[in-house]
Amino acid sequence: MNYLPDELLCSIFKYSINDVSQLLVLQLVCKKFHRLSNNAFLWYYAFKSMYPRWSIKIPYAHLKQPVIDWKPYLLKLYKQRLRFQRGCKLAPILSAKSKSYKIQEPIVSDIDPITNTGVLAVSKYCKFTRHKILFYSYPSYQLIRKLELKFQIDDLSEWSCQIIGMQTVHINKKKVRLFAMSINQPRPTTDSEDDDDSDMEDSTAPDHTKVLWKVILVYQLHEDGSTTCLAHLESSSLFLGRGTWFFTDMNGDQEAIKNWLQMVSPDTLNTYDPSSSVFLLTYGLSMTRFAGYSQVMQFNLSPVHPSLDPTKTVYRWDEDLDRFMVAHEQRQEQQNAKIISTFYLGGRVSCMIHFRYPHTLNHLMVTGNFLRSELSIYDWRFGVKIGVFPHAYGSDSNIDNTVQPWGFEFGWAIPPPTTTIIKDYTNYGPRLFVVGDCRDKFQIKVWDISQLLKVKWNPFVNKSNNVTMVDGSNQQQPSRFFHDWWARGTNTLKDMVMELEENLPYKMSLNSICRVHLLDASIKYSAYINLNTWLYLLHEDGRLSIMDIESGNILSTVSTEGFAQDVNVVGEREVIVTRKDRLLQSLLP
Numbered sequence: 001m002n003y004l005p006d007e008l009l010c011s012i013f014k015y016s017i018n019d020v021s022q023l024l025v026l027q028l029v030c031k032k033f034h035r036l037s038n039n040a041f042l043w044y045y046a047f048k049s050m051y052p053r054w055s056i057k058i059p060y061a062h063l064k065q066p067v068i069d070w071k072p073y074l075l076k077l078y079k080q081r082l083r084f085q086r087g088c089k090l091a092p093i094l095s096a097k098s099k100s101y102k103i104q105e106p107i108v109s110d111i112d113p114i115t116n117t118g119v120l121a122v123s124k125y126c127k128f129t130r131h132k133i134l135f136y137s138y139p140s141y142q143l144i145r146k147l148e149l150k151f152q153i154d155d156l157s158e159w160s161c162q163i164i165g166m167q168t169v170h171i172n173k174k175k176v177r178l179f180a181m182s183i184n185q186p187r188p189t190t191d192s193e194d195d196d197d198s199d200m201e202d203s204t205a206p207d208h209t210k211v212l213w214k215v216i217l218v219y220q221l222h223e224d225g226s227t228t229c230l231a232h233l234e235s236s237s238l239f240l241g242r243g244t245w246f247f248t249d250m251n252g253d254q255e256a257i258k259n260w261l262q263m264v265s266p267d268t269l270n271t272y273d274p275s276s277s278v279f280l281l282t283y284g285l286s287m288t289r290f291a292g293y294s295q296v297m298q299f300n301l302s303p304v305h306p307s308l309d310p311t312k313t314v315y316r317w318d319e320d321l322d323r324f325m326v327a328h329e330q331r332q333e334q335q336n337a338k339i340i341s342t343f344y345l346g347g348r349v350s351c352m353i354h355f356r357y358p359h360t361l362n363h364l365m366v367t368g369n370f371l372r373s374e375l376s377i378y379d380w381r382f383g384v385k386i387g388v389f390p391h392a393y394g395s396d397s398n399i400d401n402t403v404q405p406w407g408f409e410f411g412w413a414i415p416p417p418t419t420t421i422i423k424d425y426t427n428y429g430p431r432l433f434v435v436g437d438c439r440d441k442f443q444i445k446v447w448d449i450s451q452l453l454k455v456k457w458n459p460f461v462n463k464s465n466n467v468t469m470v471d472g473s474n475q476q477q478p479s480r481f482f483h484d485w486w487a488r489g490t491n492t493l494k495d496m497v498m499e500l501e502e503n504l505p506y507k508m509s510l511n512s513i514c515r516v517h518l519l520d521a522s523i524k525y526s527a528y529i530n531l532n533t534w535l536y537l538l539h540e541d542g543r544l545s546i547m548d549i550e551s552g553n554i555l556s557t558v559s560t561e562g563f564a565q566d567v568n569v570v571g572e573r574e575v576i577v578t579r580k581d582r583l584l585q586s587l588l589p
Helices: 006-016 020-026 031-036 040-050 070-086 191-197 254-264 266-270 450-454 491-497
Strands: 091-095 101-112 117-126 130-138 143-149 160-171 174-186 211-221 227-234 239-247 277-286 292-300 315-318 323-326 337-344 349-354 364-369 375-379 384-389 404-412 430-438 441-448 513-520 525-531 534-539 543-548 554-559 564-570 574-579 582-587
Touching: 006 031, 006 040, 020 031, 020 040, 020 070, 040 070, 070 554, 101 130, 101 160, 101 174, 101 564, 101 574, 101 582, 117 160, 130 160, 160 211, 160 239, 174 239, 174 277, 211 239, 211 277, 227 292, 227 323, 227 337, 239 349, 254 266, 254 337, 277 349, 292 364, 364 404, 364 430, 384 491, 404 525, 430 450, 430 525, 525 564, 534 564
Parallel strands: 349 404
Antiparallel strands: 091 582, 101 117, 117 130, 130 143, 160 174, 174 211, 211 227, 239 277, 277 292, 292 337, 315 323, 349 364, 364 375, 375 384, 404 430, 430 441, 441 513, 525 534, 534 543, 543 554, 564 574, 574 582
């Protein structure tokens, strides 16, 4: 054996070693085997052997460099699996501190992936009479700021307040941390929904998926913990918000912002300042036919007029004007933000996801539908459908043609490095999780969406002459939809509006499906989140299960000892479960 060349031994090990435990045993045989066991190729092939479907299209190296350090990553997964098999534990990290206060979902975080430090924000309420937003430094969980909102409303029990997004943007060569809050009213519920909620603990608590965003407030969180209210805006009276995203450019290109504004809101170019203008994308559903919508507001980091700030001044709700005003005054505060675009993203929408990462997919929004089996891909900047996901699986379309998707989640097959510039994100396996009800089963479908990164889609360029931006067009706009940008649009965009299905640039195939898992539908799941090769599933009865994505096996189930609302990933290796009275933490190796 000592006379065999290293290359031959590595080839033998490549086909005979199936997992990390065998590589660890190999290290103990002799010094030569110990040295060979550190070969990164062997750890890569162990990964491919352990996760044959999850690792689809993941290469060992790119440009002659390993895409990640394979041995440490595989050892981390191995330790995590052992932890789950021995029993997952949840430890309390933050509590409401008062029985009268309850924690309201969602929790949001803004974590620097390089330093793994940042800020976590939590919303709290006290029997609907007081609302607070608390900011904690991460990972120390030290309180750095507490905001209490002041309202003068006859029936405050009909209102709630929650933080809906927090993000650091780069503008004028500076980092600025922004966060958005919404002031909400509950949407009207049906009798069946009331019956479903009757058995839930604290059924009077506001559900962030069932409230109407009435007002959106934007703040800057400074390094010293102080805050500045930058903008407030009354939203649509029937808008069921689902998510937000701050941006100052498009795919790192500020010129694209100008081209986009020229098409969708030419007047905005007069107020656009690259050194201080920020945009906020909000997306969600309308109560009318549950249609999907994207809405973009523009505001400035240096507002001309003081903004409505209910943390400093008492505000009252005027029923006649359907808006907030300064208490004891008849004047209306001038809004320091304006809506520059609102676009329709399909009807009967059951769920939505916006791709915040990687940045080359920032313009995409995927929607599920109550009636159709396919998933639709929209360019939210223009309200144009540009692609589809066929939702059936395999040659037998009857397997899941009754699936009703109700949730999305984005993840990576392997984590992209944070300290190097990545030119090709396809090497790290972007994944889209789609969950839904399938007859008597609960279905989890995992898509490899690396194909989306390879599409060349530039709506700012005409196909024929490569001239950006055209004024006027002889092409007639379809009567069923009206786009304000039509006269200024390119023929690239207009072809999409005309629904030339054969020309849709983003078309996924069934071959891109990595895994499909069917679970017992009698077990009700309320939330889920992905971390590494695991899927965390939160049960309606308060239990938390950890599933291996490759096999679909449940590795561990732990009780949250109460009614849990949500589960989130914070940082690189921390899973947080939200309860009404506390946050529970599961810290991975």
